[in-house]
Amino acid sequence: MRGNSLPELGVGLIGTGFMGRAHALAFHNARTTFDLPFNLKLVALADADAARAEKCAASWGFGRSHGDWQQLVSDPSVNLVAITTPNLLHFPMAMAALEAGKAVYCEKPLAVSLEQAREMQAAALKAGVVTRVGYNYQHxxxxxxxxxxxxxxxxxxxxxxxxxxxxxxxxxxxxxxxxxxxxxxxxxxxxxxxxxxxxxxxxxxxxxxxxxxxxxxxxxxxxxxxxxxxxxxxxxxxxxxxxxxxxxxxxxxxxxxxxxxxxxxxxxxxxxxxxxxxxxxxxxxxxxxxxxxxxxxxxxxxxxxxxxxxxxxxxxxxxxxxxxGYNELKTLEVHELIQALGGQGSNGTxxxxxxxxxxxxxxxxxxxxxxxxxxxxxx
Amino acid sequence: MRGNSLPELGVGLIGTGFMGRAHALAFHNARTTFDLPFNLKLVALADADAARAEKCAASWGFGRSHGDWQQLVSDPSVNLVAITTPNLLHFPMAMAALEAGKAVYCEKPLAVSLEQAREMQAAALKAGVVTRVGYNYQHxxxxxxxxxxxxxxxxxxxxxxxxxxxxxxxxxxxxxxxxxxxxxxxxxxxxxxxxxxxxxxxxxxxxxxxxxxxxxxxxxxxxxxxxxxxxxxxxxxxxxxxxxxxxxxxxxxxxxxxxxxxxxxxxxxxxxxxxxxxxxxxxxxxxxxxxxxxxxxxxxxxxxxxxxxxxxxxxxxxxxxxxxGYNELKTLEVHELIQALGGQGSNGTxxxxxxxxxxxxxxxxxxxxxxxxxxxxxx
Amino acid sequence: MRGNSLPELGVGLIGTGFMGRAHALAFHNARTTFDLPFNLKLVALADADAARAEKCAASWGFGRSHGDWQQLVSDPSVNLVAITTPNLLHFPMAMAALEAGKAVYCEKPLAVSLEQAREMQAAALKAGVVTRVGYNYQHxxxxxxxxxxxxxxxxxxxxxxxxxxxxxxxxxxxxxxxxxxxxxxxxxxxxxxxxxxxxxxxxxxxxxxxxxxxxxxxxxxxxxxxxxxxxxxxxxxxxxxxxxxxxxxxxxxxxxxxxxxxxxxxxxxxxxxxxxxxxxxxxxxxxxxxxxxxxxxxxxxxxxxxxxxxxxxxxxxxxxxxxxGYNELKTLEVHELIQALGGQGSNGTxxxxxxxxxxxxxxxxxxxxxxxxxxxxxx
Amino acid sequence: MRGNSLPELGVGLIGTGFMGRAHALAFHNARTTFDLPFNLKLVALADADAARAEKCAASWGFGRSHGDWQQLVSDPSVNLVAITTPNLLHFPMAMAALEAGKAVYCEKPLAVSLEQAREMQAAALKAGVVTRVGYNYQHxxxxxxxxxxxxxxxxxxxxxxxxxxxxxxxxxxxxxxxxxxxxxxxxxxxxxxxxxxxxxxxxxxxxxxxxxxxxxxxxxxxxxxxxxxxxxxxxxxxxxxxxxxxxxxxxxxxxxxxxxxxxxxxxxxxxxxxxxxxxxxxxxxxxxxxxxxxxxxxxxxxxxxxxxxxxxxxxxxxxxxxxxGYNELKTLEVHELIQALGGQGSNGTxxxxxxxxxxxxxxxxxxxxxxxxxxxxxx
Incomplete structure (x- = not known):
């Protein structure tokens, strides 16, 4: 359970489809279920459809919403960017988040080509942040x-x-x-x-x-x-x-x-x-x-x-x-990610x-x- | 998803054991997952151990906590009382809640004797409120x-x-x-x-x-x-x-x-x-x-x-x-209960x-x- | 395998339906599969339909056939009478065989009433012969x-x-x-x-x-x-x-x-x-x-x-x-019966x-x- | 069921191991179970161990036994040669049987090399007889x-x-x-x-x-x-x-x-x-x-x-x-073979x-x- 003295971890989520909601639920349930090393905050939700972003943010418990994902990425209170958009967008979003020094949690597949994947890996290495890709079945x-x-x-x-x-x-x-x-x-x-x-x-x-x-x-x-x-x-x-x-x-x-x-x-x-x-x-x-x-x-x-x-x-x-159930594998994935952000050895992808x-x-x-x-x- | 114009439904939960947490998760996940006919509020959490009640309330997203469940039952912003305490306590808690005109969501078994159960049924009938008992497997x-x-x-x-x-x-x-x-x-x-x-x-x-x-x-x-x-x-x-x-x-x-x-x-x-x-x-x-x-x-x-x-x-x-998974059956049970509170025909226990x-x-x-x-x- | 010096065991089978053929196969396969303590002979086959009895006897390897089961029972070269006829006939056939001092292998159920069953048990006890009933699933x-x-x-x-x-x-x-x-x-x-x-x-x-x-x-x-x-x-x-x-x-x-x-x-x-x-x-x-x-x-x-x-x-x-397969359970049943006839302790019904x-x-x-x-x- | 007027089919079996006995049982059970187009005779059984051949022949119902398989192959009353010996012997035995104009039923694999297999196929084609190989699972x-x-x-x-x-x-x-x-x-x-x-x-x-x-x-x-x-x-x-x-x-x-x-x-x-x-x-x-x-x-x-x-x-x-059970697949294989010998279209190997x-x-x-x-x- 969360204590007041824990450092804050601000989560920004991009995408409001089925997988977006799955992430939202997983973050909430990880907070309710586990003793996390952070005070987890659902800071912002982004979707190209700004009205939908706003509605989902209210319903899913996010503090604010954006129609432009780049605003979310550049928000200083966002420490972790979760990407649940179509595959084509994984690359630009993850690269921008890494550039901004954010931890990144990207749905699978990492990219639409091996070249992209290699570039993303190199960027992650350079940024020195925690990254994770949503191969949830392993959890x-x-x-x-x-x-x-x-x-x-x-x-x-x-x-x-x-x-x-x-x-x-x-x-x-x-x-x-x-x-x-x-x-x-x-x-x-x-x-x-x-x-x-x-x-x-x-x-x-x-x-x-x-x-x-x-x-x-x-x-x-x-x-x-x-x-x-x-x-x-x-x-x-x-x-x-x-x-x-x-x-x-x-x-x-x-x-x-x-x-x-x-x-x-x-x-x-x-x-x-x-x-x-x-x-x-x-x-x-x-x-x-x-x-x-x-x-x-x-x-x-x-x-x-x-x-x-x-x-x-x-x-x-x-x-x-x-x-x-399926969704609990996602919660376990999020838990492992947050543990990794807290410096605890782990085996995520x-x-x-x-x-x-x-x-x-x-x-x-x-x-x-x-x-x-x-x-x-x-x- | 929740809209601002919906009526509020204030939930008070008694008990912080495994089943208490299961209820807390289920209320949250019902809110995130379904379009509910209410603006669902997690108003209060009660446990005889007041410190634990406070800690869990913070972690699970309840507005306040009580060491005395009777305070929760008499709280006017609580419309629905959820009972997850040991079986012996179902009777006094449910009877008090019904007396106060609250809807009641009680874990199974309803009571520890048929006599108690009959008294509770009569009280529910008299109160004219929605009642539910946690036979979640049916959902x-x-x-x-x-x-x-x-x-x-x-x-x-x-x-x-x-x-x-x-x-x-x-x-x-x-x-x-x-x-x-x-x-x-x-x-x-x-x-x-x-x-x-x-x-x-x-x-x-x-x-x-x-x-x-x-x-x-x-x-x-x-x-x-x-x-x-x-x-x-x-x-x-x-x-x-x-x-x-x-x-x-x-x-x-x-x-x-x-x-x-x-x-x-x-x-x-x-x-x-x-x-x-x-x-x-x-x-x-x-x-x-x-x-x-x-x-x-x-x-x-x-x-x-x-x-x-x-x-x-x-x-x-x-x-x-x-x-x-098991917990999603609980979420479905809560969903059915809230639908019933909204006047929609249903088949809950x-x-x-x-x-x-x-x-x-x-x-x-x-x-x-x-x-x-x-x-x-x-x- | 059979040696010439073994005592002969003459089998008489009554009935040529599915279960009759199952018995015939089981006797043959027991002989081919196991080292039996007897030189097993398929002596006679009886069926109320004498023509069918004759045809089946030829096909199934029995030495002779009868249209009248009582001839089979009284045949001195028959040591063991196997009964596969409709349930109503179990009683008279088994009683006659016991009366003649023959071992009896009767299909289940033993009889059509408890009274019959008790009479058959008493007759078996008096005859002092080996009896078996076809509860083949136990084998x-x-x-x-x-x-x-x-x-x-x-x-x-x-x-x-x-x-x-x-x-x-x-x-x-x-x-x-x-x-x-x-x-x-x-x-x-x-x-x-x-x-x-x-x-x-x-x-x-x-x-x-x-x-x-x-x-x-x-x-x-x-x-x-x-x-x-x-x-x-x-x-x-x-x-x-x-x-x-x-x-x-x-x-x-x-x-x-x-x-x-x-x-x-x-x-x-x-x-x-x-x-x-x-x-x-x-x-x-x-x-x-x-x-x-x-x-x-x-x-x-x-x-x-x-x-x-x-x-x-x-x-x-x-x-x-x-x-x-199913038929091999029958062969095992016959094997146990023949072992019992040879005086070897067993657990048949x-x-x-x-x-x-x-x-x-x-x-x-x-x-x-x-x-x-x-x-x-x-x- | 067998009638007297049917043509005779004389079977010679080589090998007395597990598979030899499986063949013997299958021939017998095919005879008891099906209406065959032949009067099936178990003519001869061969094994390099002549004493074992004799003992098994008596037990399994074969008319005579041989210590030398070539005698069996050249026996004019043998129409069908069944081969259950070690793989190395399939080739010489099958070739000899084909040479003698006999139908051949050989256990799998057909041979120990593709070259042998091709030679055997050519010989079968030339002999114009029915051949079968024991891929019994297909039956x-x-x-x-x-x-x-x-x-x-x-x-x-x-x-x-x-x-x-x-x-x-x-x-x-x-x-x-x-x-x-x-x-x-x-x-x-x-x-x-x-x-x-x-x-x-x-x-x-x-x-x-x-x-x-x-x-x-x-x-x-x-x-x-x-x-x-x-x-x-x-x-x-x-x-x-x-x-x-x-x-x-x-x-x-x-x-x-x-x-x-x-x-x-x-x-x-x-x-x-x-x-x-x-x-x-x-x-x-x-x-x-x-x-x-x-x-x-x-x-x-x-x-x-x-x-x-x-x-x-x-x-x-x-x-x-x-x-x-497993053995009944073998009986079905033998049945198909005998049907084929009787000129009935079939799908055996x-x-x-x-x-x-x-x-x-x-x-x-x-x-x-x-x-x-x-x-x-x-x-």
Whole structure:
């Protein structure tokens, strides 16, 4: 809980869409849920639609609103700039905030090109501030347990990774075009979904050395809008598959698809070691599936439920089986960010790490285009 | 979102434990998430520990704090009193609030005896205010879907109900005594867990006509505290099972246990009709399992994921598969309460309905004690 | 494998329906799969339809055929009489075989009334021969593992049993009448399905002391045949539920229904102890679900796959995960029977035990009819 | 059922190991279960161990036995030669049988090299006889349903395939060397396990055009025997992953591993189309998981149970949910073979198709070795 003697941390949020509201809720809930090292202030909310900014600011508890995000960035009482705008705007906004010496919390993907991402990383390094990118799935307490098991050697030496992030919102040819179909906006199944999985793979297993991949545009044209007769040509990937070689020696497969019917948020993976196997599916985010060798006759995959034994969970629910939701992963992400701002060691995704995710995705894209293995070190 | 021209609704919250914080979060998140018919104000927070009340009020965004709950109840700017204190205190607090003409939002169970519950119901009726009791599991959007299917006849005529609420926190004889082991505090597996299931059964299928039951104290003594050598005699039920006859003709079974190992929040049920079957488990609160007759060769239980098609869900997540958590059910409960305060028809559990739940539990307790069938109408 | 020096065991089989063929296959496969203590001979096959008996005898490898079962029973080269005819005929056939001093292997249920069952048990006792009744689900190797865990104390003291056997072949009012709807033929959900579950409950947990129950005829009339306009009045139970008190102190619930949509062979149970929980579903007959207390942070229900570690499995498959089928449970049942004939201690269901199952079912029937608790000792 | 007027079909079986007995049982059970177009005779059984051959012949119902398989092959009353010996012997035995004009039923893999496989295919073509290779998993009735759905267009256009066959019997470095570790014996995870999955992929989706792959020897040495201190160098693949491009346009991933802990028979796949998705796991061989688009609000993956609606199932069990076992897939395989011998169109794996499986495996091996995409047409 907040005490009066704590330093103030002024938050400025840009964007009032679904993700903007998710950030607003997360900041509030982090304040109510955790003992933070700051007196957190929701200083300002910006949206190009000034009227909407004003209305949301009142409703979400922000002190003031702006129709021009640059005013928010230059506001001296804003210490942290949170960016939830369309992907194309991440670069100019983050660069301006870094230039102004502000900490930056940017939604994923970091940028719409590897070049941008590298420039942003360099700017962050120069600014010497805390940066974070919204790969919120990593903040799931049960993912924390998975990471602890892997790093603690409970699975033995890690030898395999199978990962797939599939959804079905572009499931057939009638699903209409959107900005997600444009490469210039970081669209496509690989960038939109796959990047979450690549971030997760790196979070749990570290660097990837080399990749081979295959991408496909299944529906080369889609209606301009739902039900429209106007068709737009599509060149972005509907599905991308890859082989991965990790620096730790593990081998495996990767998939991302936005047209696999039946899946709504199937960020899933299975990690095999010489002593056990674990698997996870974001569609059941409060569960980890674990097999441990060494229990002959009493062995079998078990379902571990999220619970207070895992850091972060107990702040929301007193007992296992009660379950966290998507929005609470966001609150945990914000908590980690604020801890980092307070100087406490942490494991969030900063701009440097997010750039590595972009680099890996770029390698996959190149491998698919050129139909050959690509070393990450060559990117 | 909140507009300035809306009438004010002043909330007073009593209790700062886990459930107190859950209420505080729920009020805030309801305000941020929904367009409410009120300008919601967190007016006052009360706790017998005045220092804690003050600290929590600051952290949770309440305007003032009280060490004496009666001050909160008599505060004219408080329109709604939320009660999250130990069960014994529900009665005096709710009665005082009703006496003062306030709307009341009381945690479950309504009271520690059927007599109290009846008195509270009568007082609520006389006061003519909105009352609600915290059976939050009913506010799960996917439970709303289940209710809609049942009432819309998708399962045909309902003929069976199997329900079980099991946890394992009292799983062995070393799990220590707590107030939950005292009948005077509405303890025991039936009251503590089973009442949730009875409320759910009534919510979905309506009145129960008659019950037969069996209760057992498996561990007749438990340590006074964890690890203590001092033993306390226990007479409360560790597990209770029952047969249910519903007024709609359905028959079935009921179980509640707090010592079934492996279960953490296993409020589960299966409802069978002449055209289909559905089942649910609170440990996977975002899923409904459904079988519909009439698809020969392509039939099978299917897993329906919570999603925006169900009322309430879309306010938290834009897409299915992203999942709500326990706390969001609380937010939905608060939303329904505020809607009711605004005069919008709703289906929340008011004092009259909560009294019926107590009555049903009382019938089960009597049936078990006297080893005979008991008609609810005789209670 | 069979050696020439082994004593001969002549098998006579009555009935050529599905279950007759299942027996024929089981005898043959037992011979091919196991080292038996006998030189097994398929001596004779009887069916009231003599032509069918002859044809099946040739196809199934029996030496001769009869249109009159009494000839088979009196054939001196027949040592073991297997009965797979309609329930009404179990009594006269088994009594004649016992009278002739033959071992008897009778399909379930043992008889169509408790009186018959008691007479058959007495006759078996007097004859001093080996008898078996076809509760084949108990011969599942993974059920053997469950029994071993329970008896070995791995679950601690057993405190709860929840069992349900549901199917849906009478799922709606258009499912036609059949002999299964007649009490005189041991019809109804309790006798037809529930008796399997009662046998299983006794097999795993032993005697039941007392029961309370509720039975219902959901569809009081059904078409005489599928699609017929002629309706027949039905008085048999479509569903029966009960509370069980076991002699070992465990309490629990029982259900049997033949109109729960979606279930095809849902003989399922969950057994709770002070140290763990196990559950099973016949629809996944090669799996056991187990939770063991005492692994904090690494606990969860696990799925144990049938495998060679369990007696009997390895005779069919060399590795776990390959799975036995329904018919192999029958082969295991026959193997146990032949072992018993060879004097090897075993745990099959003999007439005495099958009579106890009938007695328990009778108690449930009486408890439902009279709406009161019934002690088994009073039956 | 067999009639006297049917032509005789004399079966000669080579090998008396686990697979030999599985064949013997399958021939017998096919005879008892199905109306065959032949009078099936179990003529002869051969094993290099003549005493064992004699003993098994007596036990399994074969007319005579041989210590020399060539005698069996040249026996004029043998019309069909079944080969269940070690992989190295498939080639000489099958070639001799074809040379003698016999139909051949050979266990998988067809041969230990693509060259052998091609020679065998050519010999089969020249002999003009029926040949079959034991990819028994394809004969699962529920796989038949999957094939029917795919070919009938129920999933729309097929766009993706994810397949994995994992087991764990070589799960750690202490699992000893066996012949399965030798390339000359067609060892390794790809050949031993993966070939089943490749055969299944071809069975369901047809030709593969191109592959890229990655193979790894995780444990470069293993004990010579269990517990031995002597170590043997290992160069065979412990795990192999691949990208697949199907001729029908579908893309996907392939995996095979014999060291993924927890899996015992995890031949699994998921097939995505523009209208739906289906998945299967051999560890639950009686189930198909299906999602069909077009049921908004009532959609979700469903579990379809094997049942009499699927060809073949009803011959073993009268009702769904009763389940077939591994050995019954073998019986179904034998049935299909005998139907083919009787001139009835069928879809079994003949030598030509089995050669294509070897060719595909060879392409994967080459792609992994040379780290490049390989077109199947170049093999």
């Amino acid at each position: 799931n307490p049960i993912i924390g347990l998975a990471k602890q098991m892997i790093e603690g050697g409970e699975l033995g030496r890690i030898v395999s990774f199978q990962g797939e992030f599939s959804e079905d919102f572009m499931g057939n040819g009638l699903s209409p075009w959107s900005w997600r179909c444009e490469e210039a906006h970081a669209g496509g199944a690989l960038a939109d979904l796959g990047s979450h999985l690549l971030a997760m793979a790196r979070y749990l297993l570290g660097d990837v050395d080399a990749v081979c991949a295959d991408s496909q545009t299944v529906h080369p044209q889609r209606p301009a809008t739902r039900g429209s007769e106007e068709q737009r040509a599509i060149s972005i990937d509907d599905q991308t598959y890859a082989l991965l070689r990790f620096a730790n020696g593990a081998r495996g497969t990767f998939g991302s698809s936005w047209l696999k019917h039946g899946y709504k948020n199937h960020l899933s993976f299975e990690i095999g070691g010489t002593e056990g196997t674990l698997s996870f599916d974001q569609e059941r985010l409060n569960e980890l599936r674990l097999y441990r060798a060494g229990f002959p006759g009493r062995d079998g995959f078990q379902r571990i439920l999220a619970g207070p034994a895992q850091p972060g969970y107990a702040s929301f629910c007193p007992a296992p089986g009660h379950q966290l 900063d701009f440097a790490e997010a750039m590595e995710v972009e680099r890996l995705a770029t390698a996959i894209r190149m491998a698919a285009k050129e139909m050959r293995w690509v070393s990450i070190s060559d990117i | 799960n959007p996917i439970i709303g879907l289940a209710k809609q299917m049942i009432e819309g006849g998708e399962l045909g005529r309902i003929v069976s109900f199997q329900g079980e609420f099991s946890e394992d926190f009292m799983g062995n004889g070393l799990s220590p005594w707590s107030w939950r082991c005292e009948e005077a505090h509405a303890g025991g597996a039936l009251a503590d867990l089973g009442s949730h299931l009875l409320a759910m059964a009534r919510y979905l299928l309506g009145d129960v006509d008659a019950v037969c039951a069996d209760s057992q104290t498996v561990h007749p003594q438990r340590p006074a505290t964890r690890g203590s050598e001092e033993q306390r005699a226990i007479s409360i039920d560790d597990q209770t099972y029952a047969l249910l006859r519903f007024a709609n003709g359905a028959r079935g079974t009921f179980g509640s246990s707090w010592l079934k190992h492996g279960y953490k929040n296993h409020l589960s049920f299966e409802i069978g009709g002449t055209e289909g079957t559905l089942s649910f488990d609170q440990e996977r609160l975002n899923e409904l399992r459904l079988y519909r007759a009439g698809f020969p060769g392509r039939d099978g239980f299917q897993r329906i994921l919570a999603g925006p098609a169900q009322p309430g869900y879309a306010s938290f997540c834009p897409a299915p598969g992203h999942q709500l 008011d004092f009259a309905e909560a009294m019926e739940v107590e009555r049903l539990a009382t019938a089960i307790r009597m049936a078990a004690k006297e080893m005979r069938w008991v008609s609810i109408s005789d209670i | 599942n190797p993974i059920i053997g593992l469950a029994k071993q865990m329970i008896e070995g104390g791995e679950l601690g003291r057993i405190v709860s049993f929840q069992g349900e056997f549901s199917e849906d072949f009478m799922g709606n009012g258009l499912s036609p009448w059949s002999w299964r709807c007649e009490e005189a033929h041991a019809g109804g959900a309790l006798a037809d399905l529930g008796s399997h579950l009662l046998a299983m409950a006794r097999y795993l947990l032993g005697d039941v002391d007392a029961v309370c129950a509720d039975s219902q005829t959901v569809h009081p009339q059904r078409p005489a045949t599928r699609g017929s306009e002629e309706q027949r009045a039905i008085s048999i139970d479509d569903q029966t539920y009960a509370l069980l008190r076991f002699a070992n102190g465990a309490r629990g619930t029982f259900g049997s229904s033949w109109l729960k949509h979606g279930y095809k062979n849902h003989l399922s149970f969950e057994i709770g102890g002070t140290e763990g929980t196990l559950s099973f579903d016949q629809e996944r007959l090669n799996e056991l679900r187990l939770y063991r207390a005492g692994f904090p942070g690494r606990d969860g229900f696990q799925r144990i796959l049938a495998g060679p570690a369990q007696p009997g499995y390895a005779s069919f498959c060399p590795a776990p995960g390959h799975q036995l 003999d007439f005495a035990e099958a009579m106890e199952v009938e007695r328990l079912a009778t108690a449930i029937r009486m408890a439902a009819k009279e709406m009161r608790w019934v002690s088994i000792s009073d039956i | 699962n009735p529920i796989i038949g349903l999957a094939k029917q759905m795919i070919e009938g267009g129920e999933l729309g256009r097929i766009v993706s395939f994810q397949g994995e066959f994992s087991e764990d019997f070589m799960g750690n470095g202490l699992s000893p060397w066996s012949w399965r570790c030798e390339e000359a014996h067609a060892g390794g995870a790809l050949a031993d396990l993966g070939s089943h999955l490749l055969a299944m992929a071809r069975y369901l989706l047809g030709d593969v055009d191109a592959v890229c792959a990655d193979s790894q020897t995780v444990h470069p040495q293993r004990p010579a025997t269990r517990g031995s201190e002597e170590q043997r160098a290992i160069s065979i693949d412990d795990q192999t992953y691949a990208l697949l491009r199907f001729a029908n346009g579908a893309r996907g991933t392939f995996g095979s591993s014999w060291l993924k802990h927890g899996y015992k028979n995890h031949l699994s796949f998921e097939i995505g189309g523009t209208e739906g998705t289906l998945s299967f796991d051999q560890e639950r061989l009686n189930e198909l998981r299906l999602y069909r688009a077009g049921f908004p609000g009532r959609d979700g993956f469903q579990r379809i149970l094997a049942g009499p609606a699927q060809p073949g199932y009803a011959s073993f069990c009268p009702a769904p949910g009763h389940q077939l 003949d030598f030509a198709e089995a050669m294509e499986v070897e060719r595909l495996a060879t392409a994967i091996r080459m792609a992994a070795k040379e780290m490049r995409w390989v077109s199947i047409s170049d093999i």
